[in-house]
Amino acid sequence: MRLVSLILRNAARSRARVAxxxxxxxxxxxxLGLMLPxxxxxxxxxxxxxxxxxxxxxxxxxxxPLPISYGDRIAELDNVSxxxxxTYFGASYxxxxxxIPAIVTDxxxxxxxxxxxxxRDEGTLSDWQSDPSxxxxxxxxxxxxxxxxxxxxxxxxxxYTRSDGNPVWTFRVGTIFDGATEDSVTNSVVIPYGxxxxxxxxxxxxxxxxxxxxDDANAAEVTGEAIDAVFxxxxxxxxxxxxxxxxxxxxxxxxxxxxxxGAALILVFWxxxxxxxxxxxxxxxxxxxxxxxxxxxxxxxxxxxGMILSESLLMMFAGGVIGMAVAxxxxxxxxxxxxxxxxxxxxxxxxxxxxxxxxxxxxLVVAAVPATLAARQKITDGLAEAL
Amino acid sequence: xxxHDPEIALKATEQPxxxxxxxxxxxxxxxxxGKVAVPVLERHAMTIAAGEMLALVGASGCGKTTxxxxxxxxxxxxxxEITVGETRITSLSDGALTDWRGRNVGFIFQFYNLLxxxxxxxxxxxxxxxxxxxxxxxxxxxxxxLNLVGLEDRADHRPEEMSGGQQQRVAIARALVTxxxxxxxxxxxxDLDQDSATRIMELLSLLNEExxxxxxxxxxxxxxxxxxxxxxxxxxxxxx
Ligand SMILES: Nc1ncnc2c1ncn2[C@@H]1O[C@H](COP(=O)(O)OP(=O)(O)OP(=O)(O)O)[C@@H](O)[C@H]1O
Ligand SMILES: [Mg+2]
Numbered sequence: 001m002r003l004v005s006l007i008l009r010n011a012a013r014s015r016a017r018v019a020x021x022x023x024x025x026x027x028x029x030x031x032l033g034l035m036l037p038x039x040x041x042x043x044x045x046x047x048x049x050x051x052x053x054x055x056x057x058x059x060x061x062x063x064x065p066l067p068i069s070y071g072d073r074i075a076e077l078d079n080v081s082x083x084x085x086x087t088y089f090g091a092s093y094x095x096x097x098x099x100i101p102a103i104v105t106d107x108x109x110x111x112x113x114x115x116x117x118x119x120r121d122e123g124t125l126s127d128w129q130s131d132p133s134x135x136x137x138x139x140x141x142x143x144x145x146x147x148x149x150x151x152x153x154x155x156x157x158x159x160y161t162r163s164d165g166n167p168v169w170t171f172r173v174g175t176i177f178d179g180a181t182e183d184s185v186t187n188s189v190v191i192p193y194g195x196x197x198x199x200x201x202x203x204x205x206x207x208x209x210x211x212x213x214x215d216d217a218n219a220a221e222v223t224g225e226a227i228d229a230v231f232x233x234x235x236x237x238x239x240x241x242x243x244x245x246x247x248x249x250x251x252x253x254x255x256x257x258x259x260x261x262g263a264a265l266i267l268v269f270w271x272x273x274x275x276x277x278x279x280x281x282x283x284x285x286x287x288x289x290x291x292x293x294x295x296x297x298x299x300x301x302x303x304x305x306g307m308i309l310s311e312s313l314l315m316m317f318a319g320g321v322i323g324m325a326v327a328x329x330x331x332x333x334x335x336x337x338x339x340x341x342x343x344x345x346x347x348x349x350x351x352x353x354x355x356x357x358x359x360x361x362x363x364l365v366v367a368a369v370p371a372t373l374a375a376r377q378k379i380t381d382g383l384a385e386a387l
Numbered sequence: 388x389x390x391h392d393p394e395i396a397l398k399a400t401e402q403p404x405x406x407x408x409x410x411x412x413x414x415x416x417x418x419x420x421g422k423v424a425v426p427v428l429e430r431h432a433m434t435i436a437a438g439e440m441l442a443l444v445g446a447s448g449c450g451k452t453t454x455x456x457x458x459x460x461x462x463x464x465x466x467x468e469i470t471v472g473e474t475r476i477t478s479l480s481d482g483a484l485t486d487w488r489g490r491n492v493g494f495i496f497q498f499y500n501l502l503x504x505x506x507x508x509x510x511x512x513x514x515x516x517x518x519x520x521x522x523x524x525x526x527x528x529x530x531x532x533l534n535l536v537g538l539e540d541r542a543d544h545r546p547e548e549m550s551g552g553q554q555q556r557v558a559i560a561r562a563l564v565t566x567x568x569x570x571x572x573x574x575x576x577x578d579l580d581q582d583s584a585t586r587i588m589e590l591l592s593l594l595n596e597e598x599x600x601x602x603x604x605x606x607x608x609x610x611x612x613x614x615x616x617x618x619x620x621x622x623x624x625x626x627x
Contacts, residue, residue: 003516006504006505006509006516009504009505009509010504012504013503013504289500290502290503290504293500293501293502294502294513295461295485296459296461296488296494297488297489297494297513297514297517297561298485298486298488298489298490298514298517298565299485299489299516299517300482300485300486300517301481301482301485303517378462379456379461379462380456380461380462383461383496383500
């Protein structure tokens with residue numbers, strides 16, 4: 001018989017209470033295991049924006065275009081290393097409700113300007129760049145619709161009709177690109193500007209916004225002000241921000257949401273600590289007589305305290321590992337069947353590390369008071385209690 | 388083993404001249420009741436010989452349990468010294484006293500004080516867990532102790548599945564398993580019927596006579612005291 005077996009035998013005597021306590025630990029860590037991956041996905045979405053990139057928008061409204069001529073003038077400014085432009089296409093495929101992200105830009109600059117994508121096939125890349133009516137398609141999207149290089153894809157635009165009034169644009173799939181990292185989202189279509197600009201019936205020679213790559217990220221603000229100064233008092237004044245600032249403001253609501261989830265998690269944990277501490281306290285109080293007997297038989301105070309601590313840690317780790325394992329399975333199922341952000345969900349080693357830390361921490365906190373009381377009690381008092 | 392005659396046993400109350408195992412030297416112990424200290428033992432002195440079987444009697448509340456706990460190192464006196472064998476236990480640190488207790492003293496209580504979650508075997512094994520013994524050695528000792536008290540067939544029963552007399556025999560086996568020289572019994576038959584009580588006392592006599600254990604038995608029962616070679620009557624300080 002070892003110490004662990006002593007603990008288990010005691011647990012076996014109050015099955016209902018042990019099951020209840022264990023259950024509350026399982027639920028708490030299940031919640032933790034479900035929430036941690038969600039919180040991390042939010043983080044990865046804020047990080048995607050690049051501090052080295054400025055966005056130049058129309059000051060009057062984000063939705064209003066800017067003249068194409070601005071690009072060359074921005075490129076002349078200090079600290080500017082590259083200028084690209086983007087226009088939102090407003091695409092849907094097959095059914096007007098089935099929107100897909102599509103953007104119009106200069107194919108020559110796109111691979112260098114956007115770090116999140118990777119063109120693994122040089123041949124099809126130059127094919128796309130040289131054929132003005134071809135598009136580049138992200139891997140996820142291509143897989144979803146079974147598109148391959150050379151396929152003809154009709155895209156409906158909710159914003160731009162062609163010169164003949166037709167809102168359906170048919171493009172050839174020129175190349176398929178991948179994400180630069182595992183987390184990158186590749187569900188978009190990239191359309192060459194030249195062909196699009198000639199063909200569209202309105203808005204010619206304008207772009208949606210400029211993306212400006214700068215050499216020195218620390219001078220981002222100064223460069224932004226310089227850009228806006230160039231176009232001051234023109235019919236189309238500009239508003240320049242870093243992409244990161246833009247993304248942050250855009251995701252602020254999500255930030256609040258994150259805070260709420262965090263607060264809920266803390267509350268659940270606090271409740272868990274109270275429930276287990278109470279159950280543990282009760283179960284130990286009932287055994288004060290036992291502990292006094294063990295003390296009289298030669299068990300040192302530290303051994304008794306260690307036993308109570310082990311019992312508490314065993315409870316936390318048993319319940320915690322079960323809870324997080326269930327969460328891992330649930331998260332994997334959601335990720336396998338989900339799209340976009342949901343597909344990124346994963347309970348990885350960082351979550352397990354946080355979980356293990358909390359199991360150990362909570363186990364210690366819960367056991368601290370009962371262990372101290374049990375070790376401190378006078379043997380003679382404990383024996384009197386046993387009667 | 389003989390059934391002792393109580394009349395004869397009570398007469399043998401003078402100090403034995405054998406080597407002392409326990410020397411209690413002017414020990415005092417008081418309990419606090421609010422702000423008042425209520426003395427229970429005051430400059431109490433006595434000697435217990437090695438191999439002796441001693442009965443400790445006296446009115447309820449006179450301090451018998453208190454004295455037993457002090458001798459066994461489960462409690463500390465306010466003043467005075469207690470020496471057991473070579474060890475002055477009143478000078479030991481808390482940890483050292485605990486270790487000493489685990490090796491040298493066996494306690495037997497009126498209400499057995501077995502751990503309810505554990506089988507008889509596991510209860511008997513409990514004090515061995517702090518000794519550095521291999522599992523086989525522990526098992527052999529536990530079997531031996533259970534044999535001695537005649538409970539080898541009850542090894543897997545839990546306390547609630549046994550009679551009071553059987554539980555007390557498990558408690559005796561637990562006190563024996565570490566091979567302690569000193570057995571301290573606080574009303575070991577106080578909760579038992581006559582037959583069970585007799586069986587327990589015969590067992591203790593056997594341990595005293597055949598195995599040379601030094602035994603102190605606290606009791607209210609003259610029939611129990613009769614098993615001891617010597618009886619000490621304790622009185623409360625204020626009555627002196
Ligand atoms: N922990 C304690 N706190 C306060 N007073 C105590 C405590 N333990 C014992 N006493 C008091 O000390 C006195 C002696 O108690 P003790 O238990 O030693 O007596 P006893 O001789 O064993 O009595 P009994 O025959 O009833 O078991 C009693 O008056 C008792 O009330
Ligand atoms: Mg008593």
